Amino acid sequence: MTKVLVIGANGQLGSELTAELRRLHGEDRVIASDVRKNNGHSDQRFELLDATDKKALFDIITKEQITDIYHLAAILSAKGESDPLFAWDLNMNSLLHVLELAREGHIQKIYWPSSIAVFGPDTPKVNTPQRTIMNPNTVYGISKLAGEKWCEYYHQKFGVDVRSLRYPGLIGYKAKPGGGTTDYAVDIFFKAADNQHFKCFLGAHSMLPMMYMDDAIRATVELMTADPDLILVRNSYNVGAMSFTPSDIYREVVKFAPEFTISYAPDFRQAIADSWPQIVDDAPARKDWGWKEAYNLERMVEEIMHQLSKRAKK
Ligand code: AKB
Numbered sequence: 001m002t003k004v005l006v007i008g009a010n011g012q013l014g015s016e017l018t019a020e021l022r023r024l025h026g027e028d029r030v031i032a033s034d035v036r037k038n039n040g041h042s043d044q045r046f047e048l049l050d051a052t053d054k055k056a057l058f059d060i061i062t063k064e065q066i067t068d069i070y071h072l073a074a075i076l077s078a079k080g081e082s083d084p085l086f087a088w089d090l091n092m093n094s095l096l097h098v099l100e101l102a103r104e105g106h107i108q109k110i111y112w113p114s115s116i117a118v119f120g121p122d123t124p125k126v127n128t129p130q131r132t133i134m135n136p137n138t139v140y141g142i143s144k145l146a147g148e149k150w151c152e153y154y155h156q157k158f159g160v161d162v163r164s165l166r167y168p169g170l171i172g173y174k175a176k177p178g179g180g181t182t183d184y185a186v187d188i189f190f191k192a193a194d195n196q197h198f199k200c201f202l203g204a205h206s207m208l209p210m211m212y213m214d215d216a217i218r219a220t221v222e223l224m225t226a227d228p229d230l231i232l233v234r235n236s237y238n239v240g241a242m243s244f245t246p247s248d249i250y251r252e253v254v255k256f257a258p259e260f261t262i263s264y265a266p267d268f269r270q271a272i273a274d275s276w277p278q279i280v281d282d283a284p285a286r287k288d289w290g291w292k293e294a295y296n297l298e299r300m301v302e303e304i305m306h307q308l309s310k311r312a313k314k
């Protein structure tokens with residue numbers, strides 16, 4: 001029977017994915033873990049875990065008889081640039097520990113997220129193919145690209161069932177991201193909901209691929225529950241949903257908050273955004289395991305603004 005460990009469960013993706021995995025497998029069959037306790041609510045099935053501590057990870061896996069790991073802990077693109085060696089250590093060594101534990105037969109299945117950050121300035125920006133030039137120039141991108149290669153290697157050499165998606169920017173309203181280049185597209189909603197001016201750290205016309213959190217969670221679950229024979233890509237799948245610029249999302253948000261204002265003050269994150277694709281081609285994900293997004297920009301903005309205004313009225 002499946003028993004899951006989520007590493008990095010307090011993060012933007014982790015908090016929502018943990019809730020969905022508990023809905024699917026049952027509360028008791030999903031252990032949340034993170035390097036810090038979640039402020040506030042108490043979680044009976046939570047373990048404090050430093051993802052770089054292989055012994056601590058091994059102890060939890062054996063104690064809880066874990067079968068599947070969702071390893072989400074990572075330092076993202078913008079934050080990684082302030083301490084590259086720390087980002088490399090966390091992003092890389094924690095993945096190698098999980099892969100080794102699977103090779104040694106302690107766990108059966110791994111999910112590990114990659115990112116559009118694996119691409120670089122000389123990658124084709126429009127309809128970026130699954131297989132193309134990849135020369136990332138952030139430490140986060142380098143660690144994700146190396147991680148993809150390790151996942152593929154462990155699958156080919158040792159038969160480890162590891163699956164991965166190259167997430168675009170993930171947009172949700174339940175938990176905030178930290179340290180990413182696409183985070184502006186989450187922050188904008190909170191400023192609009194609080195009726196505050198929004199100073200965007202990317203330029204108005206900087207287009208990036210993005211995805212609503214509900215779609216990201218569904219893509220992850222669909223990939224992880226697909227027949228292993230359908231998973232033909234064992235480094236990481238491109239997955240797309242929508243692409244927009246700061247001025248596109250502002251135009252949608254202002255429909256629900258007519259007083260809301262924006263200005264643009266690009267900082268170091270602009271160069272990171274400029275090195276990434278604008279639109280990804282995710283044909284293999286659609287063909288192999290049936291990926292299809294449900295949310296476009298308009299539908300996502302409507303949903304988030306609706307949820308935030310409901311929350312404000314409580
Ligand atoms: C980031 O901006 O660093 C992340 C990502 C695209 O992986 N959201």
